[in-house]
Amino acid sequence: MERIGSLARPAPVVSVLRLYGAIGVGGPFGRSLDDAGLAGLVERAFAPKRLAAVALAINSPGGSPAQSALIAARIRRKADEKKTPVIAFCEDVAASGGYWLACAADEIYADDNAILGSIGVVSAGFGLHEAIGRLGVERRVHTAGSRKTMLDPFRPEDADDVERLKRLQRGIHDNFIEHVRRSRGARLKGDEDALFTGDIWLGREAQALGLIDGIGHLAPMMKARFGEKVRFNVTRPRRSLLQRLGAPGAAELIGAVEERAMRARFGL
Incomplete structure (x- = not known):
């Protein structure tokens, strides 16, 4: 009778939400992750x-801090509403905004070779004012509001603009740190300040620091926890028609280039 009962008992379900790609870059037709697209x-x-x-199957080099926060908050709200545990599995990279997403989970696991962390904020650009001067090009900008041309790449860098940018970065960094502390709590180990420099670590290093809970892969860990009969319900962002036809559009190509540049920061 016990065997008959076990055969009739429905298998538990684990939903797999794939979070692959850069966050909030590439335009509305690109392949990036954003809150509206993932809702x-x-x-x-x-x-x-x-x-x-x-x-959560995560493979992301990061991107927009606002979109990272919105996505993570949406996942967390739903987990609390449904009283369902969320477990993150980090693949090649879960850095910067990618790690922000991982911290939406109750537990975080990663591959030995995964790159994790990058708890910081970066802003990069170019200064082209000397180049356009050599070309004989004159920059003309007219604004209503003295602060509308902050960090204009066609003008010499202004110290006040840099200080304003750093103020914004400090605010975002503080929000990121608060999110990590709220998620990881007492599991964080050692000097916390050293965790928030923007540095990155491999899987076991991140485990020793308390940034993740262990080394492990999604399918075998979920089967070990919920049984060999567990069913996986995989959800992933829908590919555009051009992607399905194997012919990405211009916006998708731009998004792919931006994501490639972000991954290159981590040697990927």
């Missing part, structure tokens, strides 16, 4: 009956 997928991930957990 329906998050709903679907938490919708199945007999849901045992939601697993």
Whole structure:
């Protein structure tokens, strides 16, 4: 009778939400992750009956801090509403905004070779004022508001503009640190200040620092926890028609170039 009962008992479900790519870059038709595009997928991930957990499969070099925060908050709200554990699995990279997403989970696991961390804020650009001068080009900008041309790449860098940018970066960095502390709590180990310099670590180094809970991969860990019969409900962002036809559009190509540049920062 016990065997018959076990055969009839429905298998638990683990929803797998794939969070692959840069966050909030590439335009509306690109391949990046954003809160609006993921809203329906998050709903679907938490919708199945007999849901045992939601697993986040993360492979992201980061991107927009605002979109990172919005996505993570949406996942967290749904997890609290459904009282469902969320477990993150980091693949090649979960850095900067990618690690922000991982911290939406109750537990974080990663591959040995995964790159994690980069808890910081970066802003990069070019100064082209000397180049356009040599070309005989005159820059003409007319504004209503003296601060509208902050960090104009065609004008010499202004010290006040740099200080304003750094003030914004400090605010975002503080928000990032608060998010990590709220998520990881007492699991963080050692000198916390050293964790928030923007440095990156491999899987076991991140585990020793308390940034992740261990080394592990999604399918075997979920089977070990919920049984070999566990069913995986995979949700992923829908590819555009051009992507499905194998012919990405201009916006998608730009997004891919931007993401490639972000991954290159981590040697990927």
